[in-house]
Amino acid sequence: MKVLVVGSGGREHALIWKLAQSSLVDKIYALPGNGGIEEIAECIPISATDIGKIVDFSKNVDLVIVGPEMPLAEGLVNELPKNKAFGPTREAAIIESDKSFAKELMRHTGIPTAEFKVFTHFESAKDFVETTKYPIVIKASGLAAGKGVLIIENKKDALDALNKIMVEQAFGESGNKVVIEEYLEGKEVSVIAFTDGKDFLPLLPSQDHKKLLEGDKGLNTGGMGAYAPAVLTENEIGKVIEQVFEPCIWGMKKEGIIYKGVLYAGLIITSEGPKVLEFNCRFGDPETQPIMKLLESDLMEPILASIEGNLKSISLKWHPGYATCVVLASGGYPGSYEKGKEIIGLSEVQEATVFHAGTKREDDKIITSGGRVLGVTGIGKTLKESIALTYQEISHIHFDGMYYRKDIGSKNLSGGMK
Ligand code: AMP
Ligand code: GLY
Numbered sequence: 221m222k223v224l225v226v227g228s229g230g231r232e233h234a235l236i237w238k239l240a241q242s243s244l245v246d247k248i249y250a251l252p253g254n255g256g257i258e259e260i261a262e263c264i265p266i267s268a269t270d271i272g273k274i275v276d277f278s279k280n281v282d283l284v285i286v287g288p289e290m291p292l293a294e295g296l297v298n299e300l301p302k303n304k305a306f307g308p309t310r311e312a313a314i315i316e317s318d319k320s321f322a323k324e325l326m327r328h329t330g331i332p333t334a335e336f337k338v339f340t341h342f343e344s345a346k347d348f349v350e351t352t353k354y355p356i357v358i359k360a361s362g363l364a365a366g367k368g369v370l371i372i373e374n375k376k377d378a379l380d381a382l383n384k385i386m387v388e389q390a391f392g393e394s395g396n397k398v399v400i401e402e403y404l405e406g407k408e409v410s411v412i413a414f415t416d417g418k419d420f421l422p423l424l425p426s427q428d429h430k431k432l433l434e435g436d437k438g439l440n441t442g443g444m445g446a447y448a449p450a451v452l453t454e455n456e457i458g459k460v461i462e463q464v465f466e467p468c469i470w471g472m473k474k475e476g477i478i479y480k481g482v483l484y485a486g487l488i489i490t491s492e493g494p495k496v497l498e499f500n501c502r503f504g505d506p507e508t509q510p511i512m513k514l515l516e517s518d519l520m521e522p523i524l525a526s527i528e529g530n531l532k533s534i535s536l537k538w539h540p541g542y543a544t545c546v547v548l549a550s551g552g553y554p555g556s557y558e559k560g561k562e563i564i565g566l567s568e569v570q571e572a573t574v575f576h577a578g579t580k581r582e583d584d585k586i587i588t589s590g591g592r593v594l595g596v597t598g599i600g601k602t603l604k605e606s607i608a609l610t611y612q613e614i615s616h617i618h619f620d621g622m623y624y625r626k627d628i629g630s631k632n633l634s635g636g637m638k
Contacts, residue, residue: 221520224249224278225261226268226296227287230547230577230595231505233257234512235287235519237573244520249281255586256576256594275299285523289363292501293317297481306523308501312472312479316501319361319399329471331464332495336401342386345398349378355403360385362394367554369440371403406490407631408497409450410507411460414522415469416531417480420461421522424449424514424538426507427632428486432554434627441554442592445628447544447603448510456494460487464496480526509575509595510543542606545597546614546628550578551621553591561588561620568616571609572598588619603629 223245225236233256239245240260251274253263266273269290278284284300286292286307295310307313314321320338325331338361339345349356349372358381360368368391370381385395408430413422426448432438452460464487469479484500484507503511512519516537525531550557559578563586566574575597578590596614600606607629614624 221245221283222247222249222281224251224264224281224284225287226251226274226284226291228252228254228257228268228577229287229505230545230575230592231503231508232287233575233577234509234595234597235285235503236261237575238512238515238519239285242518242520244518244524249277251277254576254589255579255581256574258581269294271296271299278304283523287502289313289316289500289502293363303527306481306527308479308481309477311477312481313501314477315468315472315479315483315499317363318397319359319498320397322499323399323401325468325471326496329467331467332493334401334404334495334497336399338397338399340397342382345382345386345400346379348400349375349382352400354378357401357403358382358385359399359401360391360395361397361399362391364391364394365442367391367440367442368394404488404490404495404497406488409452409487409489409494410446410484410504411452411457411464411487412482412484412504412507412511413461413465414482414526414531415465415480416526416529417469417473417478418529419531420465420483421525421531421534421536422457422461423511423536425452425457426450426504426511427629428504428507429625429628432625434625436631439554441549443504443506443547444549444625445544445546445595446504446507446510447542447606447629447632448507448514449542450632460485460494464494468499482526505577506545506547506592506595509545509597513543513573513597513599514539514541539599541599541601542603543597543599544603544606544610544629545575545595546610546624547577547592548594548596548614548617548619548622548624549592550588550590551623553623557591558621559587559589562586563588563593563617563619565616565618569596569613572596572613574613574617593619593622604633607633
């Protein structure tokens with residue numbers, strides 16, 4: 221089959237790396253791709269949100285796999301023939317593109333989540349934060365690349381945050397509505413599952429590190445690193461499927477929305493059990509990088525089964541051990557940062573896989589072109605070994621301003637989630 225993967229991040233590089241090993245795939249196109257993807261796929265210089273041009277290009281392929289949320293939210297899948305697209309429609313992608321929709325759905329289907337209120341007017345949000353108890357979490361309701369979530373300790377910061385999101389529109393129109401919710405404490409885990417609209421096939425659970433700084437401090441980012449498997453037992457995953465995934469897609473079905481593709485639940489394991497922080501309508505980034513390293517089965521099988529509606533007949537095989545992905549970012553990310561820095565040492569990395577995100581090729585050089593630049597991903601028999609190998613391989617790589625967290629996965633080593 222000829223396959224087109226839409227997107228240009230580390231997630232897309234990892235998906236393409238895995239698809240390239242499939243006996244069902246003859247040719248891979250990436251759109252627009254990046255400096256690493258172009259070594260294994262043909263990159264097409266079309267933006268991932270140029271729906272018209274993507275639909276035109278899709279005539280050259282048998283299947284389109286959509287990586288990022290933006291083209292899903294903008295309805296790319298609605299414009300493609302049904303059996304040719306992997307990903308939810310615009311109507312189904314609302315589970316990610318409108319956090320207030322997701323929260324209301326969780327409330328009326330009984331999915332455990334933080335208490336919350338939705339505001340569309342600055343004045344009423346302001347009145348609420350004047351009298352509420354702290355800490356709270358303020359979230360832009362629309363898409364904000366993981367950056368529109370602020371954990372707030374006091375009234376002054378709450379007013380500043382509301383100003384930033386609702387008045388100054390720091391995250392654009394996604395801040396026209398805000399969700400304010402109860403702050404929850406616990407370990408986080410991401411569960412991602414294929415679904416054909418009836419059944420679910422979960423991938424290995426993983427743990428992202430969303431905060432910029434070590435010790436989970438600083439601003440939220442798209443994700444600074446992840447490892448898999450995060451320790452949730454099969455039994456616990458089964459419960460999450462029953463209590464979170466099933467009510468989510470059945471709740472949407474009641475509203476006339478069929479959900480197919482992958483569904484991602486960001487969970488926090490509280491003393492009262494797992495609660496949902498967010499749903500995403502796609503694979504996680506960077507969770508996909510360690511997950512793909514550990515997937516032994518052919519990735520095309522669950523993708524095709526999700527489209528065809530026979531996911532029940534599929535199971536997945538995994539390599540034993542652990543994988544850890546550490547994101548190397550441009551200095552300044554998630555704020556403003558410089559681009560165009562030459563990356564050196566990539567060819568010296570022999571034992572880990574370097575998934576590219578914000579990179580491009582210029583003549584014979586690879587240069588930085590985004591905030592999250594590379595995701596170095598190593599495997600090991602234990603989590604500790606996979607972490608050690610990954611950091612050892614990172615020591616070969618350098619670019620001006622390069623920043624990465626030194627503690628990815630390490631919380632779990634000191635008596636973490638079990
Ligand atoms: P979200 O995009 O909604 O998953 O939020 C991004 C990150 O913010 C999460 O991965 C958590 O680290 C943090 N977060 C979001 N909501 C809450 C909450 N209610 N309590 C504590 N932390 C939260
Ligand atoms: N790693 C978080 C996300 O993909 O949204």
